[in-house]
Amino acid sequence: MLAHRPLKGRREVFVREYLAGCTAMHAAIRAGYSEMAATQTGSRLLKEPAIREALEVGRRKTAELLELAREEVIRQYQRIGFSDIRKLFDENGRIKPLAELDEDTAAAIQNMDVEVRPGDGPDSEPVRIIKIRMADRKTALDSIMKAQGWNMPDQVEVAGRNGGPIQHEHKARVVIVPPKVPSMVETRPLESEGELT
Numbered sequence: 001m002l003a004h005r006p007l008k009g010r011r012e013v014f015v016r017e018y019l020a021g022c023t024a025m026h027a028a029i030r031a032g033y034s035e036m037a038a039t040q041t042g043s044r045l046l047k048e049p050a051i052r053e054a055l056e057v058g059r060r061k062t063a064e065l066l067e068l069a070r071e072e073v074i075r076q077y078q079r080i081g082f083s084d085i086r087k088l089f090d091e092n093g094r095i096k097p098l099a100e101l102d103e104d105t106a107a108a109i110q111n112m113d114v115e116v117r118p119g120d121g122p123d124s125e126p127v128r129i130i131k132i133r134m135a136d137r138k139t140a141l142d143s144i145m146k147a148q149g150w151n152m153p154d155q156v157e158v159a160g161r162n163g164g165p166i167q168h169e170h171k172a173r174v175v176i177v178p179p180k181v182p183s184m185v186e187t188r189p190l191e192s193e194g195e196l197t
Contacts, residue, residue, distance in 0.1 A: 007054050014045055019058045074147055076107060080140035083108030088132065095130055110135040 007015055010031040017027035024042025033041045045051050087105040090096050098106065113131040118124075144150075 007050060011045065011048075011051060011054075014042075015051060015054045015058060018046075019055065019062065070147070074144060077140040077143045077147075079104045079107040080135040081137050081144055083134060083137060085134060095132070108135050109133070 006012070010033060013031035014027045014033075017030045018024060022030060024046050025038045026042075028038040028042040028045060029035050046055075083105060087102065088095055090100075098112075101109075110133045112133075115129045115131070117127045117129060119127055
């Protein structure tokens with residue numbers, strides 16, 4: 001395969017707009033082609049080998065960027081979902097300075113407020129109160145589950161007698177119920193064939 005030669009001018013704009021989600025007609029119009037013949041022009045441009053190659057290169061780049069972005073998003077969710085609040089403290093139970101936190105622990109902090117209050121007596125030192133809110137672990141774990149497709153509902157298959165197809169003379173109703181409650185399947189003869197339509 002020959003090396004991809006970058007397009008120039010209106011063809012370059014057409015490819016960019018088409019990759020951005022425009023139809024061929026609208027991409028042609030945005031590229032400066034005549035509105036009167038935009039449908040035919042867009043169709044013709046999509047058949048040109050140089051444009052087809054440029055579209056393929058653009059799609060590959062987008063796919064690579066999306067995969068990289070997806071991996072980084074999953075990594076950030078992982079930092080939050082598997083965070084351990086104990087890593088915020090040193091061996092004496094004091095909050096570590098921010099510079100001493102590892103990247104995963106720092107990424108799991110949603111916000112941190114430092115408040116200085118006066119001490120109890122006239123000669124007492126001011127008291128620093130540090131409030132730390134960690135990001136929501138459950139939401140992060142749910143997001144990982146969703147991204148990986150691990151929380152898809154179980155498939156329910158409905159079949160007729162002895163596992164065969166459902167016959168026209170029966171109608172089946174499946175009710176999905178919460179766990180620990182037996183599921184129910186009800187079948188009854190149809191009153192007439194008109195019930196199926």
